Amino acid sequence: MTHVLGILLALAGFWALAVSMPRHQRDLAGRTLAKSHAFTARWAGWALLAAALAVDIAGLGGGYGLVAWCAHLTVGAWLTVALLHLPKR
């Protein structure tokens, strides 16, 4: 369960980080976001990645949680890439 939650939080975090980047804003919405919105998205992204770490350590213990977090970040980032680009094909 912790693994699913960790991956979802990492996915949400990376998605927010992607949204904070002008290139992906143009791809997703056809326009760039206001600076303040992009700023919010960036901070939300980092906060969600940190939340994933907190959840992993709480659920799996310090060392094990840290290892799992690295793996969750990777899978979360891959899912973000897939969600960004696969619909375009």
Add this chain to the structure above:
Amino acid sequence: MALVHTWTGLVLGWLLFAMFATGTSAYFQDEITRWMQPEVTGTADPVASAQGAVRFLQRTAPDASFWFLTLPNGRSATTQAFWYPGTGTSGQTEAVLDESGREVTVRQTNGGYFLYRFHFDLHYLPVLWARYLVGIAAMFMLVAILSGVITHKKIFVDFFMLRFGKGQRSWLDAHNVTAVLALPFHLMITFTGLVTLAAMYMPWGILANYASPDTFQSAVFGDPPAAERSGRNVPLADLAPLMRKASAQWGGREVGVVRINNPGDETATIALTRGPGEAMGSRGEVMVFDGTSGRQTGGSLPQGAALKTESVMIGLHSGRFAQIALRWLYFLSGLAGTAMVGTGLVLWTVKRRQRLPDPERPHFGFRLVEKLNIATIAGLGCAIPSYFLANRLLPTGMAARADWEIHTMFLVWLGVLIWALLRPAARAWLEALRLAALLFAAVPLVNAFTTSRGLPVSLMRGDWLFVAFDMVMLSLAAAFALAAARLAARQRKASAGRTMGREKAVRA
């Protein structure tokens, strides 16, 4: 820096691809072994298995100078026994045993253990050479990873980029997505891989402080020093109470390895080592007992910071501590590493093809790289399923059967290399990728016809290990088939383009 990345990545890239692919399979080493021993079912108790193995060895190798047992854990069901010197007319030194100590003789195989050993010992080569070669490759990998990060100028801007159908750009994106997004894993696995063999690559610290590596081993890790047999026979102490005592001492963690020196002799010693999967640090604590009275005589020292770090690094590398969910994530990361090396190798040719003076007749270096890419990437894709197919198709009673499973794998690999050398590169890519897809797809099929544990049956029984194995084979078959289909489409487009170009030239 770009130059450093390109060439360090290429020179040993083919070896690294094979190391990554087989090393990735090692995360499911025990599961692969269980798939390759379909006659062995159920689980085994480590204590009963140790007692069974002792009974077997008392019959088979009573005069050995040592017995070495790797006991079953929650994931495996058999005991690996090694002893020395060899016994019988064949000089047998190893056996796979079931819980009651009977030799598993139905279908001799090295199972997942072979693929695991191959990723750092290779095969048909002296182990020492292989390990130096593998160490050099890992060093190159480390340089390639670090220089890759430095040379990747748009690492943050391109973080989430994956463009399809854009030739070189797409290959570069795929290389980045598999490399950058799993970077923590790649860095960890490469560095800790070097750590596992660090004492061999850099022996001077030990040589300067100890008379020999053996004295270092027994001083630090508690291995009992070998002693001469006295010749007076005294029965061996029962292992069960000793194993229970050790497990209690280690907070319930189980014994994984048993080493008995001079078994049956007055000088016998019993060394119990904690199982490598029982904690993140893979270097388990050791307890040493007098082999006749069962009195504890020694053990490993409490680990200091350096030893603990080493132990955890090796543990992180081998992932034995990982439960099933994390184990799958390890496996996925390993696949990404394999894909990173593979896309990097292909990228080398894609990038240079347009710059060739005559793309129809590339120079020797380019042809060599292209052919070796085919032989490595598609070749290993044919070789690994062949190993599994040989396990099901070779006669079960055949002599040297386990060896022939391995020979089959290398013969197929060699066959693809020769094929790649003989055929035009574009055709060879397509044919070898298709063959890999076919062979992977054949594994579940052949399994269903040759055993009673085919996919429909294992699905109904909830035999998830067999279900997962077959599903992974089918997924790999699909991946190779997809690669072949996309390549075929591209080749059709390219040849149509060339014909049009020629027609234009004729008209003009």
